Amino acid sequence: MGSPVMDTTCAAFRRLPADALRPDAVHRFVVGEDTRLRVLDRDEAAAELGDPFATLLLLRGVFPRTAGEVLEALDRESPAGDPLRDGFFFLLGEGSQIALTPETGSVARRLRFLVARGVGAQGADVLLSAFSPDEGDVELMAWDRRSGGFNYYQTVGTSSAWVFAGNSRHALRDPTQGKGPFESHLSGTFVMKELRFPWLHWHSKAAPILPSVLSQDPALVGHPWVTGDNPQGADVCEIEVAKPGIERWARHRFDRMLADGGRIDDPARILRQVLGTPSVNIVSSQTESRDTAPGRPVDLPQTFFVDSEGLTEVLGLLPPPPFSVDGELYLTALATAGARVTDGAGFVQPGDTHFAFAVPERAFEDQVVLRQAVRVGLLTRRLAACLLMTDFPNPVFSDRRAALLAHVPPTATVADGAGDFSERMAGSITAAAPNTPEGSPEREFAARWARGEDLSPLDDELRAYYTAVGARLRTQDGVDAYVRLAESRRARVRTMPISETPLLFVTTDVPRAPREMRADATVTEV
Template sequence: MNDSEVARLRDPLAVLLFQHGTFPATLRELVAALDAAEGPQAVPVQMTFLAGEGSQLPWTEQTRDVARQLRCLVSRGRSEEQTELLVTTGPEADSPAVFLQVLAWDDDNGVFNYYLRVEGTTAWIYAGDSHDALEPATRGQGPFAAHVNGSVVMRELREPWNNWHSSRAGAHDAIPPDSPLRTDPLWRDRQSADVFEKQVAKRCIERWTRARLRAITDRSSIEHPDRLLRHLFQTTTVNLRTTDSESAAIDDSSDLALPLTFLFNLELLEDLGIETPGQAPLVHGGHYRASLARYRFRLEDGQGAQWPGDTHFAFLFPEPALEDNEVVRQAVRSGLLTARFAACALMVDFPNPVYSKRRAALLRHAPTVAALTESGSDLSERTAERITTAAAALGEESPEREFAEMWQLHKDEWKAGLSERLNSYLDAVTEVVATDDGFDSYVLLAESRRRSFAGTALNEFPLLLPRTDIPANLPVLAMRRDGTVMSEPVQQGDR
């Protein structure tokens, strides 16, 4: 980049360092330069965090060579309440060979800028900004293979935060005795995953989403409505969730609660005003343990080592991503979408909250443009009209007909009607999951969804997902409204 291009970058890394000719080779140099910086862009408040797929595998002489993939995160801000700069790196703060990646908020331009230090040098690469994550030519490329929607990524976003150092499962025992994670003061006061979730990940995602939607409402019309609607109809990315139970602690006499986000998009439907079931179905511990033995669940590090059993917290599965839900939530709040339209769309194939090809098929009805109005926009009405018009010529089993059926509910009754569907469905699920065969079908469904996730850039390291002896030719599976599981034709991801 030339000097004029660098001058257009208004994030703290560019303003405080790069524009003054400072190009750190190591994390230690980067932290020192930020500590010394002054002025309105200064980011003096620092927090550190630790994550890693092997963070719950205790270090011993026998496991010393396991690739635990421990990664350090450093957030900098003007306060702990708002992250302006986020560094991802390894524990060796003085090494110029360790990867050093920075995501920095540019308030003037309303984007995160992405940077990478070339390993072994003082050269830095500007890899693009949040808008590049959305443009067809750069979507899914470079850093946007993982940062699919242009913001901070925290795969294991919810408690109990599998793979993170947290209040639920510390990473202390996984750290080698001579690791800088034990000896370097930089890492001494690392924070728990719940702090990263609430004060870093969620706030960064909310911030970028606000800026993104503000840029839409500042125009005279909505260009590329499909880019907005894909967060409602498709699965652009996911978060990884588990039950609240540690796998090793489950015995035949215990139960584990199946998170409702495995069954439907709980949080977004609640935000849209739909009364959702409050009781999670219980899985008998004996059924869970039998599934581990039946399919030989294990963890593998990709280098020949393996450990029998599930992930540290039991029953890992992909759930709807905060990134998608936050776009819909803010779009409704700003009037770009109506709550009724969003809820009716979500309730199409609702037992499959992620990777639903039926719901994804509705994106083809997105208009090419939509008008902004005094109350928001006409995008909901335009899209609903296109879907219901198409439904008239399609069969009863089409997703268009399913949407039209709910869209035709009276405006005073649609919330109760959708809530009734959810309650009937959960009653059916509760009966199915209580049996060994029923829970077994959900084990296969979770594996099917994990395999859909496994083809994405977020599946970086072998220890992330459990391995099983479930046949490689397992078809793509989907949940029915009666709580049973069916197979679907194999399809490509709908990102």
């Protein structure tokens, strides 16, 4: 149907010509697999789609046009008492914390809703995202109760045509991985950019999106999505929707491997989520920038300095202390960096984002994969620790750690929570190490691996590093360097699909350059 579509990004759906869509029909356009849009007949759709949105609505000929109509249809078609009739409304927007004044009225705050239906201990069965209850361009994902994974759907404009854009499993294999919706849903699961208190851009208890900001949109004034209990806070989304949804897909993915005789055909796909930084979450200080003042501490996120989620929460290594900096040092560093918040369209506000020091951290979806890989026995605790300790001062975007991917064995088999993968991978790295230059990641890994099963020496390394970071945070030079390092990491995120507006982070005059943290807590340009 229509011409071949060459765009392989998630923007491909917005460029679908309206006349290529048949109203009241299910289409298939899995980018990478389908070169053009095609209509699925009822049997094809029934064979491929096992989620409740499809089975209750699309396969029964119900084709809502807007987000609001989707919810009305679910209410109508679901039996009484079905969890699909209940749910949560969430609100977010990168400009949502910019106070409404005559000067800021024109800022594109990118306010948008996330709606979750059918919420249980495993997360939500149906999730939809829309800028307004009464508009089209709805993005929807629904858990496939037959084959597992989320099915991804999209509408275009106000058409009643629905496009099936793929299932979570398409995110993990060629030729579909990284394309279409999986450009941003990299491992096939739900994306909530901020999965940690205080949720910089979400309506939350820590930073409510005030009714005065909502009043900009007349359609929202008094709307049920934003009155009474709604919108819900980001804490509810994190606990009830995002984390269990991410866990649900990861567990399904690994359980399928176990069911397949424990054979893992592409362990490198898993190890990329352990050693690389395919995705990130955004984390920030819990301190409001406006509440920063000389003599008052500004807490900094631990995960900027070390992967404490992986090293401590999963592997049990020494936890980092709380890191903080005096407000005077931080404000001076911001001034030196020329920090400001801007939408790139005329709005400029000196200083940092609503919560200070927003930076990327290792994505929760990648942490979950680490936990699952340990659970099924693909990674022993010793291997995981030695891998993650390689270049540990750089918890994200570490080329040194990613270089170890070259040593991932091509296949793996696990049974009863164990296998020989870890020994084989470690063997490959340690065998290669002597032939690599001094200071190579292979040599770094091999030195730790040689210490055996006792991981306590790793705690000593971490302790020394934490002490050094604490000392650097008491100096202006140190704080300036960390602000520059943060900017380098933000620059990497700005090239990723999750970066949709300059308001995601602070903007600075720090020269663009890759920078690394060293184990002595100094920062170097590379």
